Amino acid sequence: VLFTDESWFSLYRADVRQRVWRRVGERFADVNVVDQVAHGGGGVMVWGCVCYGQRTQVHFIDGILNAQRYRDEILRPIVVPFIHDRHLMWQHDNARPHVARVCTQFLEAENIPVLAWPAYSLDMSPIEHVWDALDRRIRQRVPVPANIQQLLTAIEKEWTNIPQATINNRSTLCEGDVLHVRQMVVTRY
Numbered sequence: 001v002l003f004t005d006e007s008w009f010s011l012y013r014a015d016v017r018q019r020v021w022r023r024v025g026e027r028f029a030d031v032n033v034v035d036q037v038a039h040g041g042g043g044v045m046v047w048g049c050v051c052y053g054q055r056t057q058v059h060f061i062d063g064i065l066n067a068q069r070y071r072d073e074i075l076r077p078i079v080v081p082f083i084h085d086r087h088l089m090w091q092h093d094n095a096r097p098h099v100a101r102v103c104t105q106f107l108e109a110e111n112i113p114v115l116a117w118p119a120y121s122l123d124m125s126p127i128e129h130v131w132d133a134l135d136r137r138i139r140q141r142v143p144v145p146a147n148i149q150q151l152l153t154a155i156e157k158e159w160t161n162i163p164q165a166t167i168n169n170r171s172t173l174c175e176g177d178v179l180h181v182r183q184m185v186v187t188r189y
Contacts, residue, residue: 051086069097
């Protein structure tokens with residue numbers, strides 16, 4: 001199974017809540033204040049896919065990803081050549097661009113089998129764990145990326161540096177659950 005998804009990477013972490021223990025009168029002491037940048041200082045949407053033993057390169061998405069862009073920028077140039085050589089089943093979530101008629105018809109025309117995937121099941125796909133590992137690797141870089149170009153470079157480098165064993169471990173666990181996923185889809189629908 002070829003597991004795919006997009007993920008947003010911010011230049012600065014804006015979604016992390018930090019708690020501070022302080023004494024009376026120390027409210028605005030430098031040690032107790034954390035500078036933040038609105039909306040994480042900008043960021044980038046990244047698409048990638050993984051399976052046991054392999055992964056694609058990451059693809060950066062500039063702007064809004066609609067069904068036509070998904071087909072023309074991701075499915076046709078990246079997925080079709082990758083998947084046809086390997087005879088894999090395709091998995092993507094139920095985001096609107098993924099399940100739009102233009103994309104489903106394209107996948108059918110290319111004879112790419114699509115794994116039915118239950119809605120709202122983000123944590124089931126192993127690529128979510130890979131995105132988390134990638135984010136942790138980027139945050140541990142010294143120095144951390146200071147601008148969008150450095151963030152793009154860090155994402156590309158750290159994506160290739162994630163040990164394939166990490167991906168294989170997640171893929172194996174999840175492929176064992178494919179039968180369970182199919183049962184969930186049949187039961188739910």
